Amino acid sequence: EHQKRKEKRKRGEFVPSNYEISIVRKDGEVRHLNVFRREVIWNGETQFQVLHEDITERKRAEEALRESREKYKELVDFLPQTVFEIDETGNFVFANRHGLETSGNTQQDIDKGLNALQLFIPEDRNRVRENMRRILAGERLGGTEYTAMRKDGRTFPALVYSVPITRGGKPAGLRGLVIDITERERAEEALRESEERYRTLFDSSLDGIAFHNMEGRILDANQAYLDMLGYTMGEIKKLTYLQLTPKKWYKTEARIVEDEITERGYSDEYEKEYIRKDGTVFPVSLRRWLIRDEKGKPVGIWGITRDITEHKQLQDEKAEWERKAHVASRLASIGQMAAGVAHEINNPLTAVIGYARLLQTKKDIPGDIRQDIDIIHEEAQRVANIVRKLLAFARQQKPERKLVNINDTISTTLDLRAYSLKTNNIEVTTQLDPDLPMTLADASQLQQVFLNIILNAETEMKLAHGKGKFLVKTAQVNNNIRISFEDNGPGIAEENLDRIFEPFFTTREVGQGTGLGLSLCHGIVAEHGGRIYAQSKLGKGATFVVELPIIL
Ligand SMILES: Nc1ncnc2c1ncn2[C@@H]1O[C@H](COP(=O)(O)OP(=O)(O)OP(=O)(O)O)[C@@H](O)[C@H]1O
Ligand SMILES: [Mg+2]
Incomplete structure (x- = not known):
């Protein structure tokens, strides 16, 4: 540039008197200068006065401003707002x-x-x-x-x-x-909607839902929870869930909170009980999970609670039916086996009894051997007795139904045992409904049933106290005749109440009972389309009830 200007001047061409140049300093730095050049007459000669103004800083500032403007514009254009x-x-x-x-x-x-x-x-x-x-x-x-x-x-x-x-x-x-x-x-609306949705779920859930803090104080609960426990929202918020729990559950539940909920954040479904405001206790099943704050610190526990009273009742009923079906099938199979065994024993037994009799009639037998033969005969008779009962139990004869007056059957059966009852100090009372209708039944089979029940009561009262009181009642209940036999003997242990109708169940000493009496009764009554059951508490006597349908 400098060279060009010089040559232009030599040729007399126009060169502006103000221009910019860049110079290199001794230390290598480039600086920008503004040059003003003018002709002056100095000592009568034409000379040039040249002014150099260092504009490096100004240039830099201008550059910075331009850059900053660009940056600002770029940013502003780039903004998504x-x-x-x-x-x-x-x-x-x-x-x-x-x-x-x-x-x-x-x-x-x-x-x-x-x-x-x-x-x-x-x-x-x-x-x-x-x-x-x-x-x-x-x-x-x-x-x-x-x-x-x-x-x-x-x-x-x-x-x-x-x-x-x-x-x-x-x-x-x-x-x-x-x-x-x-x-x-939109996000706010979505959040509101989602919150509303959950609130609706929460409010309309049939299961109780509640939230409590780590101290157990209830902070929120839905309507189902309040209904289940009988409290209002105001009341429940003053309580802890422990105050709603029977003490016997404290340990189990504390273990669940520690091992499951705080450890892994939730519990498996478990069962416990709750106490209503009116003090009644009911079974529930529940599932709970832990809530943490943003820092991960546990702040409370949510729980879903279901009242399982009905569920439990159904379960109990089902178990009862299963047990009954079990007893019935056992009776049937044991009956078949008993019949087989009885027949097998009967023939050799007849021979034993026959030969024992034959020997008894012989004159030339020494006295001590005769005694042994008598024992053989007596014991064989006992076996025969058992076999007879077994057969009776096993035969499961169809009842021969005739019109029967149950009151009469009771009276004759009691008459059969009158002497024995009296000598055993047993006071018998009867309350027989005079208007009791007749029914179609097998009188001799029923007599066997009543006899077995009376015999049992008699034996038990004699064994326990050497005396007793015995009350026999008949009544019509709906379309049934109900006969009850109430004694004040030793009663039946709860765990045995279900088993006494099983064949061979007996509490008597060996040789004193076969355990077939009540199973025989059960078979006969069932064959009549009725039912037999016992009510008893240990030490409080026992009541046996026979219900027979009225068939005319
Ligand atoms: N009135 C009663 N009071 C208390 N326990 C009773 C009564 N009746 C029956 N039991 C109980 O029921 C059991 C079963 O009775 P069940 O009549 O079937 O057999 P058993 O009397 O023991 O023998 P078996 O009648 O065959 O001679 C008895 O052993 C007894 O424990
Ligand atoms: Mg008996």
């Missing part, structure tokens, strides 16, 4: 790219003159105008929500922040930010 400037009349001076895109306007629209009011729905314009005035007057408004309107008429919720621009101490316009809050509103 609208940035704007308007003058004091509301006309747009500037809008960033996002602003133009979302409002549907172009730079030309702004250049032609676009007023901010046009970007809001008409209903909001007065408010916008008023707020603009207030901000220009120096008031700080913070974010304000409006409904913004695009050029195509579509609207969206907007949050606007703006501050005044002042020029020469006077307000010259506004500068600010517009945030499209459609997403935020």
Whole structure:
């Protein structure tokens, strides 16, 4: 450049007197200089006066400013929100790219003159105008929500922040930010909806749901929980779940809270009991899980509780039916086996008894051997007796039904035992319903049933106290005849109540009972379409009840 200027001057061409040059300092740094060059007459000669002004700093500042402007513009254009400037009349001076895109306007629209009011729905314009005035007057408004309107008429919720621009101490316009809050509103709405959905679930759940803090105090509960326990919300919030739990569950539940809920965050389903406000206790099944705060610290436990009273009852009933079916099938199979065994024993037994009799009639037998033969005969008779009972039990004869007056059958059976009962100090009372209807039944089979029951009572009372009281009642209950035999003997242990009807169940000493009496009764009564059961408490006597359908 320097060389060119020199040559131009030599040729007499025009060279500007003010230009810039760059120089290299001794230390290698480049600096920029502004050169002013002018002709002067010095000592009568034409000379040049050259002024060098170092403009390096100014150049740098200019560069920095340019860069900063670019950076700012880039950033502003890059922002996913609208940035704007308007003058004091509301006309747009500037809008960033996002602003133009979302409002549907172009730079030309702004250049032609676009007023901010046009970007809001008409209903909001007065408010916008008023707020603009207030901000220009120096008031700080913070974010304000409006409904913004695009050029195509579509609207969206907007949050606007703006501050005044002042020029020469006077307000010259506004500068600010517009945030499209459609997403935020949608998220809020979604959250509200989801909360509502869960609240509805919570409120309408048939299972009780409750939340308590780590001290056990109940903080929230749904209607089902309140109904189940009989408390109001106000009352339940003053309680801890332990106050609702019978003491005997404390240990088990504390173990579940420690080992399951705090360890891994939830419990398996488990059963316990709760106490209602009225003091009644009922069984529940529940499942609980731990709630932690953002820092992971446990803050409480949620629980879903179900009242399982009915479920338990059903389970008990089912078990009862299963037990009954079991007894019945056992009776049947034992009956078959008993019949077989009895027949097998009967033939050899007849021979034993026959030969024993034959020997007894012989004259030439020594006395001590005769005694042995008598014992053989007696014991064989006992075996025969057992076999007879077995057969009776096993035969399961169809009853031969005739019209029977049950009161009469009872009376004759009692008469059979009258002497023995009296000698055993047993006081017999009867309350026989004189209006008892007749029914079709096998009288001799029924007599066997009654006899077995009377014999048992007699034996038990004699063994226990050497005396006793015996009450026999008959009555019509619905379409049944109910006969009950009540004694004040030793009673039956609860665990035996179910077993006494099983064949061979006996508490008597060996040789004293076969345990077939009541199973025989059971078979006969069942064959009549009725039922037999015992009610008793150990030490409080026993009552045997026979119910027979009235068949005419
Ligand atoms: N009235 C009663 N009081 C107390 N226990 C009774 C009474 N009746 C029956 N039992 C109990 O029921 C058991 C079974 O009675 P069951 O009549 O079937 O047999 P058993 O009397 O022992 O023998 P078996 O009648 O065959 O000679 C008895 O051993 C006894 O323990
Ligand atoms: Mg008996």
